[in-house]
Amino acid sequence: MATGASRVFVSHLSGVQVFDPNGDQVGRLRDVVTMLRTSGVPPRVLGLVVEVVGRRRIFLPMTRVTGVESGQVITTGVVNMRRFEQRPTETLVLGELLDRRVRFRDTGEEATVLDVGLVRQGREWTIDKVFVRRGKGKGGALRRRGDTLTVEWSTLTGFSVAEEAQGAANLLATFEQLRPADLANVLHHLSAKRRAEVAAALDDDRLADVLEELPDDDQVEILGKLKDERAADVLEAMDPDDAADLLSELPDADAERLLALMEPAEAEPVRRLLTYPERTAGGMMTTEPIVLEPDETVADALARVRNADLSPALAAQVYVCRPPTETPTGRYLGVVHFQRLLRDPPFTLLGSMVDADLQPLPPDAALPLVTSFLATYNMVAAPVVDEDGHLLGSVTVDDVLDHLLPADWRESPPSNGSALLNGSSQEAADPGRAPGRAGVGEARDGGATEGPRGGG
Known part of the structure; x- marks a missing residue:
């Protein structure tokens, strides 16, 4: 971290550019990977999820981060291009901690996480501060506008408890400037639970735009978790050809039920498109040209x-x-x-x-x-x-x-995806490295290692 900068809040990092020492862009930061620890001990920040060319997501260990300043992240220049895969012991800060309901240890009062602060101490990064909105409204519901304050991580509890109805307002606020295709990529990499929560928080038009950019299986999964009336509203907001493509992935009975709930004027062009074979001009066309x-x-x-x-x-x-x-x-x-x-x-x-x-x-x-x-x-x-x-x-x-394009083109790496950017191929050749990314404990600039990544 730059001299004089003691802390950075994660909402300020979302989408910032990641550069190598030569000033060349490596990608954009999409999330922060941490490991929760017991007894109120601040979590260790393991690394960053960076989106590179082709929307491929890779893991950047924090030992590779040399600076966080002026809205950018600077790395040592050695980046392992293996695809990021979240491990069971890891937590994504943006994807899983924002909007989480937690409690104050001393009073038991409930609060909602709005942001978290990262701090560097020596070579280790931790989460030490949490920005929360506290209090409950009538009937036990969280107030939409309560007192906000920044507290120590150790004063809160409940981060590791699975939450059934976690909100998504603050997560969406962090990504509100993203194009639909980029927000779709964010949703694709969230858990199914968080995808459903984010979809529920999006308005119909925004959700329609995002659905059009998602793989078929994600579309079907999200639509299946919406109430039928809302699912029909979202289909009406989609382009007719995209709505027809989505409905064609559903069982006939489900598709017909949703079509019946749509406004007749909106359903008619979708029904017409469904009569054409998929890989023909009629099956691919939009019915709304100028x-x-x-x-x-x-x-x-x-x-x-x-x-x-x-x-x-x-x-x-x-x-x-x-x-x-x-x-x-x-x-x-x-x-x-x-x-x-x-x-x-x-x-x-x-x-x-x-x-x-x-x-x-x-x-x-x-x-x-x-x-x-x-x-x-x-x-x-x-x-x-x-x-x-x-x-x-x-x-x-x-x-x-x-x-x-192949069905999995959104997941396909660029043609040189197995190469390392501005660095050697030694990491990729190491047969002992776990799939997904390099370890945080690897040596940096010839220094000693810190032990295996994932340790407490």
Whole structure:
């Protein structure tokens, strides 16, 4: 830790960049690994969970940390790229300690953990301070706004007791600036219990965005722990193609029950998507592209493209159709690309500038054909049109990639994932090293070791 800085609170570390001594970024800090000890002894901080290229999570021993300053972590530069796997004796500070209910040893009064402070003493890091909100409200429930104070770790008890209904407000506050894909990665690495608690604390729109980025099994697990009414609300907030993909993973009876609870207007496009085979243009398309009439103008199109809720792929073009403009639409006339919209005057009618030469895809087009179409014409999205010339939807490059990548692509390491960053391969070659990461007790800069990691 930098000179003059005696303590850092873990909420200030969430998401900070981790650098090697040369100033090159290693990754971002996602959690802190600690080991709880008995009789109120402050826990020893074992290391950091760092997310590197490809969203791979590795373990960085605290003996490799040389500084925590100005919102960044500095390492010795030797990083073992083995995937992090939490051991039974370990506790994740952000994932498992925040929002935990504990008690004061002297009074038995209940409190909620809002933050914890880490301090370095010599070469060992410990948790010595806890920022809590104390008190109970009526009926035994914790007050939403109680007295807050910072206390010594030793004054509290209950950290190692399994908690059935742990909240998630402070954990979410720590990650509130994360993109949905990054928050999904956080959820994926939490325990099933904590995933359910975090999902319960998210609002419907945020949870929908996160679910769209999670692996299928995580989606099914989270949706299965929601009450049916809320599950239907979340499905309504998802893009129809993502909602259809999720429902296709459920038993038919469960999927039909949730569809029946959705608003008919929201359920109808999802039902339609479920009729197409998965690896076809119809099965991958979204039913909510930008559709405009031929007598609308460039200004109208640009106003629609500016919608912040649209993905870049969907905003890259508008489709021109005769009314109605809700899919399946009236007759499809063609596409106008975003670059063309920027080149023509705002009053130009879309009907005068459509690209009608680009043949649309049929809904039964197989994945290889869709892939070839996008690659041949350098497109990020393509129209899907039925045999009668009606626009059914649009298939985007991100939907295609989801089907081209292996099922476990979110867990797949980068191509050089087994290498060490800015260091030797000695650690990776050590057959005695436990899978998951290097030990805290390893020598640093040629110094003596501190014993095996995980000791009290």
